[in-house]
Amino acid sequence: MTALESLMGMMPNKVGENVFVTPVSSAKDKIESLPKYVWNSKTKFLDPACKNGIVLYEVYKTLMETEALIEEFPEDKDRHNHILKNQLYGVAMDGMCQ
Secondary structure, eight states, X not given: OOHHHHHHHHSOSEEETTEEOOOHHHHHHHHHTSOGGGXXXXXXXXXXXXXXXXXXXXXXXXHHTOHHHHHHOOSHHHHHHHHHHHTEXXXXXXXXXX
C-alpha cells in the first residue's frame, strides 16, 4: 500500500453535512466489476461527483497495469501522461477538490 492509499483510507466516509466520500474498498469493488473490454487506451472515465478522487485514482492504477496500455505505451511516463490527458475526467460539484 502506498502512502497515498494509506492516507485516502483514513479519510472519513462522511466529510460534512450531506457529503459522503466513497471508501477505497467500494471504489476497488466498482472498478473490478467493470468488463475487461473497457481497459484500453480509448475508453474515457468520468466521475460526475468526485470528492477526493478515490474512484479516479483506482481507475488510474488499473489502467497503468493494463496489458493493452503497457503494450501501446511501454514507458510508464508515456502511459501516465496518456491516461491523465485523455482518459480521466472528474467534476467536483461542491468545490472540495479544486
